[in-house]
Every structure is written in structure tokens, then in C-alpha cells.
Amino acid sequence: MRILFRLAYKDYLVIVRDRGGLAMLFLMPLALVLIMTSLQDTTFRAINESGIKLVILNGDQDSLGTAIEQEIIRSNFFNVRHEIDNKPPTEKTIRDAVATGKFQIGMIIPAGATQHIRDQVKNNVASLFSGDSVELPPADSLIIRMYVDPATKNSMRSTLQGSIREFAARVESQIILNELTREINNHLMVPVANLNRMNRETVIYKEEYVARGDKNAIPNSAQHNVPAWTLFAMFFIVIPFASAMIKEKEDGSLSRLLTMPGSYATIMFSKILVYLVVCYLQFISIMMMGVYLFPLFGLPALEIAGKMTSLTVIAFAAALAAIGYGISVGTIARTHQQAAIFGSISVVILAAVGGIWVPVFMMPPFFRVFSSASPMNWGLNGFYDILVRNASLTDVLPYGIWLILFSLFCVLISLYYHKFRKEFA
Amino acid sequence: MSQTMQSIDIKNLTKYYRGNEKPAIDRVTLGITEGHIFGLLGPNGAGKTTMIRILCGLLTPTEGQITIGGYSLKSELAEIRKIIGVVPQEIALYQSLTAHENLAVYGGIYGLRGARLTDRIDEQLQKFGLEKSRNVQVGRFSGGMKRRLNLIVGLMHNPRILFLDEPTVGVDVQSKNVIIESLKDINQAGTTIIYTSHYLEEAEVLCTSLAIIDEGRIITQGSLDEIKKENNSTAKLEDIFLQLTGKSLRD
Numbered sequence: 001m002r003i004l005f006r007l008a009y010k011d012y013l014v015i016v017r018d019r020g021g022l023a024m025l026f027l028m029p030l031a032l033v034l035i036m037t038s039l040q041d042t043t044f045r046a047i048n049e050s051g052i053k054l055v056i057l058n059g060d061q062d063s064l065g066t067a068i069e070q071e072i073i074r075s076n077f078f079n080v081r082h083e084i085d086n087k088p089p090t091e092k093t094i095r096d097a098v099a100t101g102k103f104q105i106g107m108i109i110p111a112g113a114t115q116h117i118r119d120q121v122k123n124n125v126a127s128l129f130s131g132d133s134v135e136l137p138p139a140d141s142l143i144i145r146m147y148v149d150p151a152t153k154n155s156m157r158s159t160l161q162g163s164i165r166e167f168a169a170r171v172e173s174q175i176i177l178n179e180l181t182r183e184i185n186n187h188l189m190v191p192v193a194n195l196n197r198m199n200r201e202t203v204i205y206k207e208e209y210v211a212r213g214d215k216n217a218i219p220n221s222a223q224h225n226v227p228a229w230t231l232f233a234m235f236f237i238v239i240p241f242a243s244a245m246i247k248e249k250e251d252g253s254l255s256r257l258l259t260m261p262g263s264y265a266t267i268m269f270s271k272i273l274v275y276l277v278v279c280y281l282q283f284i285s286i287m288m289m290g291v292y293l294f295p296l297f298g299l300p301a302l303e304i305a306g307k308m309t310s311l312t313v314i315a316f317a318a319a320l321a322a323i324g325y326g327i328s329v330g331t332i333a334r335t336h337q338q339a340a341i342f343g344s345i346s347v348v349i350l351a352a353v354g355g356i357w358v359p360v361f362m363m364p365p366f367f368r369v370f371s372s373a374s375p376m377n378w379g380l381n382g383f384y385d386i387l388v389r390n391a392s393l394t395d396v397l398p399y400g401i402w403l404i405l406f407s408l409f410c411v412l413i414s415l416y417y418h419k420f421r422k423e424f425a
Numbered sequence: 426m427s428q429t430m431q432s433i434d435i436k437n438l439t440k441y442y443r444g445n446e447k448p449a450i451d452r453v454t455l456g457i458t459e460g461h462i463f464g465l466l467g468p469n470g471a472g473k474t475t476m477i478r479i480l481c482g483l484l485t486p487t488e489g490q491i492t493i494g495g496y497s498l499k500s501e502l503a504e505i506r507k508i509i510g511v512v513p514q515e516i517a518l519y520q521s522l523t524a525h526e527n528l529a530v531y532g533g534i535y536g537l538r539g540a541r542l543t544d545r546i547d548e549q550l551q552k553f554g555l556e557k558s559r560n561v562q563v564g565r566f567s568g569g570m571k572r573r574l575n576l577i578v579g580l581m582h583n584p585r586i587l588f589l590d591e592p593t594v595g596v597d598v599q600s601k602n603v604i605i606e607s608l609k610d611i612n613q614a615g616t617t618i619i620y621t622s623h624y625l626e627e628a629e630v631l632c633t634s635l636a637i638i639d640e641g642r643i644i645t646q647g648s649l650d651e652i653k654k655e656n657n658s659t660a661k662l663e664d665i666f667l668q669l670t671g672k673s674l675r676d
Contacts, residue, residue, distance in 0.1 A: 002533070002536065002538075003533075003534050006530055006533035006534050007530075007534070009530065009533075010519065010522070010526075010530040013519070013521070013522050013526060014519055014521055014522070017521035017522070017562075018521060250515075251515055251516065251517055251518075251520075252513040252514070252515030252516070252517035253517045253518070253519065255478075255481075255483055255511075255513060255515075255517065256511055256513055256517040256531075256578070257534070258482070258483055259481045259482060259483065259506060259509065259511040259588075260506055260531070260534045260535065261503065261506050261507055261534060261535065261536070262506075262534060422483070422484060422485050423485040424443045425442060425443065425484065
């Protein structure tokens with residue numbers, strides 16, 4: 001224990017004397033979190049707070065136009081406007097507004113759209129009840145025009161198209177049933193009730209967010225970026241950590257330590273202790289920024305009340321995983337270049353795959369399979385569950401256990417490699 | 426020489442590096458007497474560093490038995506680590522730490538604490554002329570100062586056996602003199618010293634026994650007089666060295 005604390009004191013002094021390294025460990029992650037959250041906040045608001053700006057010119061003002069408009073508003077994906085620069089829109093101003101980026105989508109429902117469907121149906125039904133075996137005339141199509149900013153996601157376009165088709169079909173079927181009722185009543189002695197009474201939804205599609213505790217919760221930019229970039233910062237200590245180990249190898253300090261009482265495991269454990277504190281301070285500083293500083297920048301505040309114990313457990317487990325990874329890179333790499341290049345690239349890959357930059361649900365299915373192989377993904381899922389879904393410590397413990405097992409695996413690999421080098425170098 | 430007088434006893438030591446068919450150390454048998462200053466000399470790549478690294482427990486031998494201070498290297502390495510001091514050729518110091526902090530860390534690992542540790546640090550810094558620089562970061566030291574501090578680290582716990590790998594390389598005459606004189610004092614106090622160097626004149630003055638190693642084999646050993654006698658020479662050590670190891674360049 002005496003040796004462990006002496007070594008830990010040495011590692012502490014080495015870290016605090018390296019001001020550039022300290023800045024890299026603390027200031028850069030803070031700057032990164034702030035910048036990334038600010039950049040992504042608009043996107044997250046778009047999902048959370050009807051952020052896609054859509055201007056609509058509803059020339060119909062009848063069943064079809066009203067139904068489409070109401071559904072768009074109800075979807076919560078869009079920020080619906082009926083004016084451009086405080087003026088009623090025209091087809092030209094809508095087109096210009098989308099082209100210049102004022103709106104992402106412009107929609108024009110033509111005047112008399114509902115009446116157009118009604119007339120078409122009336123003619124068709126009358127033709128069917130006339131007893132003539134004539135072919136129905138070709139449909140005179142109704143055009144609902146949509147102007148779309150190319151940057152708008154396909155999913156948003158699909159949502160709009162689906163809504164329009166669905167409501168056009170629903171309005172059309174209502175009109176068909178009304179017309180059928182009228183024709184049947186004309187031909188039968190006993191009047192029948194309006195067939196629209198049958199027009200009820202027999203299959204209801206119901207969707208809800210599955211969450212422990214607070215259901216329907218969606219992460220905001222703070223809830224995603226704070227844990228995501230905390231994990232990234234923790235894993236990025238692989239580079240200074242491995243560099244410190246290689247420096248000790250190159251200047252002979254490690255060899256000297258290995259001729260003294262203690263073991264390689266003791267030397268590594270002292271580093272784990274010190275860097276665990278570093279990681280925890282990173283975690284605390286980034287969390288505090290999310291709680292207190294984000295609102296000053298107009299970003300959503302991170303809410304951590306009552307969640308600190310669970311968050312701390314996951315943070316410690318993630319820190320152990322990051323340090324374990326650092327030990328293995330530092331043990332196996334022979335030069336600073338090897339450690340820096342392999343360390344940084346592998347951490348960036350683990351971050352990308354793990355959903356740090358792009359949330360996993362937005363990834364192609366092929367990559368989703370790999371995301372669960374990244375320890376950063378385990379940590380992120382743990383943080384998500386706590387922050388977004390109010391999960392308890394017991395709920396997120398499996399993530400913590402996986403992270404600790406990963407750390408153990410890395411440390412064991414390093415100890416084995418060290419022994420191998422000693423015997424067979 | 427009786428077995429009990431041996432500080433280090435090496436029997437049939439062999440070391441192969443992975444992928445090399447030729448051994449780095451080839452069946453070396455050697456005894457180093459307690460209280461001696463033993464010089465291990467040889468050209469580049471002869472096997473000196475490999476041998477020192479094995480004796481310090483940094484490399485595992487392929488074959489052979491070694492006892493150091495009566496302890497088996499194979500089974501009692503932890504005990505050996507307590508009684509040896511190592512001064513590597515590299516400046517194995519933490520550059521951002523002060524002289525005092527470096528010595529406190531290393532001394533602490535050897536179990537020195539409190540007043541005993543402070544007294545030992547002060548004593549050694551004074552002995553090697555570094556007392557005024559005790560609170561200066563090592564990164565700001567001159568080469569000679571670093572070399573002296575490097576030596577002090579190996580002496581902090583007053584080891585029974587001290588390994589020195591090129592302790593005077595790259596230092597000025599004054600620092601070299603302080604180091605050599607200190608090594609003599611330490612040896613007088615009872616520490617066995619195992620020393621490697623390319624400075625043969627230095628070895629000639631300092632060492633009480635010598636061995637010349639080449640291509641992993643000990644080609645001669647004994648006191649300087651014994652070696653001269655064995656090689657029928659009255660010349661300097663350097664001439665005998667060249668006579669035994671040849672004049673061709675080594676990598």
C-alpha cells in the first residue's frame with residue numbers, strides 16, 4: 001500500500017506539472033461539449049419542439065385542406081406558419097422562401113381541392129348506379145404541391161407525403177360513402193342510414209416511447225451531448241496516459257521502478273487510481289457545465305437532481321474502461337507515435353460506432369450491430385437510461401458491469417503482454 | 426573462494442531473444458565476490474546490458490541458475506529487489522519533479538519515511554553537491570547534475586548490491602570525479618558494485634575484479650593482474666581488450 005501511494009503521488013505530480021496536458025484533459029472537453037451541444041441543439045429542438053419550419057397555403061379551406069393541416073400540426077414535427085413576412089403567402093413567395101432557406105418546406109393545397117374530389121366521386125357513383133356498363137372516365141388528378149429544401153430529411157418528406165395520401169384517401173372515402181348512401185336511398189323504398197357510420201378505424205396504430213419512469217421522454221441536446229462527450233473525453237485520456245507510460249519506458253524510469261519493490265501491477269494500479277480521479281473531475285466539470293452554464297448560452301439545462309449516485313457509478317465504470325484501454329495501448333505500443341496514432345484513431349472509431357457523434361438509432365442497420373461492441377455505447381446507454389428514462393442504479397448496473405469487465409480484460413491483456421515481453425523479448 | 430563469499434552466483438546462464446538463433450548470453454558461469462567492484466566490459470552488442478537486465482529481474486533467462494545475495498532470482502525476486510540498487514544508463518528521473526521529489530518518491534518505494542527519508546535525501550544531495558538544487562525541477566539540471574542525481578536514486582536505501590550501467594557517460598571531469606570517488610566510498614562501506622563501462626581506464630582504476638564479455642561469452646575474468654597474467658601481457662587494459670575482442674567495428 002505504501003508503494004502504491006508513493007507511485008500515485010508521483011503520477012499526481014507528473015500530471016499537475018504538465019499544464020498543456022491538463023488543458024487537454026479539462027478545457028478541451030469542456031469546449032467540445034459546449035460547441036457540439038450548441039451545434040446540435042437546433043437539430044434536437046427540431047425533433048423535440050416542432051422545429052422544421054413549414055409554410056402552408058391552404059386554398060381549399062374544406063375537408064381535405066383542414067384535415068391535412070390539422071394532422072401536420074398534430075405530428076409535432078413541424079413549426080407551421082400561414083404567413084411569410086407577415087403577408088399571406090403565394091405560390092411564388094413560398095417557392096422563394098424555401099429556396100432561400102427561410103422555410104424547409106412549403107405546401108400548397110389548391111382551392112376547391114375537396115370539391116374536386118367530391119365532383120369526381122359524384123360522377124363515378126352516378127355512373128355506376130346508372131346501369132350502364134360504360135368504363136369510368138380517367139381520373140382528373142388533384143395536385144398538392146410541396147416545395148422542399150434539399151437539406152430536409154427524407155423521413156420528414158415521407159411523413160408529409162404519407163399524411164397527405166392518408167387524408168386524401170379518408171376524405172375521398174367519406175365522400176364516396178355519402179354519395180353511395182344518397183344513391184341507395186334513391187333506389188330503395190326503405191331508407192338506409194348514412195354509410196359513413198361504418199367508416200370507423202378498425203385497426204389503430206398506436207406508438208409510444210418505452211421508458212422506465214417518465215414515459216414519452218426524448219433526449220434533448222444536453223442529455224445527449226453531456227454524457228456523450230464526457231465519455232469521449234474520458235476515453236481520450238488514452239493518449240496522454242499511454243504517452244506517459246511510453247515516456248517512462250523510453251527514459252528508463254519504468255525499468256528502474258521494476259527493479260524496486262513492487263510489481264508491474266502495482267505501477268499500473270497507481271496510475272489507475274490517479275487517472276480515475278482525473279476522469280471523475282472531468283465528469284463533474286462537464287456535468288456542472290451542463291447544469292449551470294448551458295442555460296446562460298440558451299441551451300437546455302441538464303437535470304441531474306436525484307440521479308448523481310447512478311451517474312457516478314456509470315462514470316466510474318466508464319473511467320475504469322477508458323483507463324484499462326489506455327494501459328493496454330501504453331503497454332503494447334512501443335513509441336509515442338504508435339500510441340498517439342493508434343490511440344486517437346481507435347477512440348474516434350469507438351466514439352463514432354458507439355453513438356457519440358450520431359445517435360445509434362440514426363445509424364444504418366449495418367452499423368447498429370457494431371455499436372453494441374463499443375464500450376462507449378455501453379456507457380452512453382447507461383447515462384441515457386438515467387438522464388432520459390429516470391432509470392435506477394439497479395437498472396443501469398449491467399452497463400457498469402460490462403464496462404468494468406472490459407477494463408479488467410484490458411489490464412489482464414497488458415499484464416500478460418508485459419510478462420511475455422520479459423520472458424521472450 | 427568460498428560459496429558464502431559470493432554476492433552473485435551465476436551458473437550456465439543463457440538467453441535467447443525471440444527470433445534469434447544465436448544466444449545473447451551463452452552459458453555464462455560467473456561468481457562476483459561480496460565487497461568487490463566488478464567491472465563487466467565488452468564491445469557494443471556483447472551482452473553486457475542483457476546480463477545486467479537479467480540480474481536486475483527485468484528479463485527472464487532462457488536457462489541457468491542465479492542467486493543474488495543468497496536469494497534465488499527465479500523464486501525470490503521480491504527479496505532481491507529490496508537489496509539491490511540500479512543506476513541505468515538512461516537518466517531515469519521525472520523531469521517535471523524536483524530533485525527532492527524524485528528522491529522522496531524512490532526512497533519512499535524502498536520504505537524510507539519521515540525524518541529518515543528527509544535526512545537521507547539531505548545527506549545524499551550534500552554529498553553529491555546538489556543541496557542548493559533540491560527544489561529545482563530536474564528538467565532544468567545540467568547533464569552532470571542529472572547523472573549525479575540518477576546515481577543517488579540507486580543509493581537511497583543503502584543497497585547491498587549496486588548495479589551501474591555506464592554511470593559516467595557524457596559528464597564533465599568534475600562530475601565524473603565526484604561519481605568515481607563516491608563509488609569507492611560506497612564500496613568501502615560494504616556495497617558490492619557491478620559496473621559496466623566503455624571507459625576502460627576508469628574501469629582499470631575503479632574495479633577490483635573484471636570480466637570481458639564478447640558475443641555472449643565471458644572470454645576472460647579475474648583481477649586486473651590475473652587477467653594480465655592470463656594473457657601474458659603487461660600492457661594497459663585497453664590493449665588486452667582489443668587483443669581479446671578484435672579491432673573490427675561492432676554494431
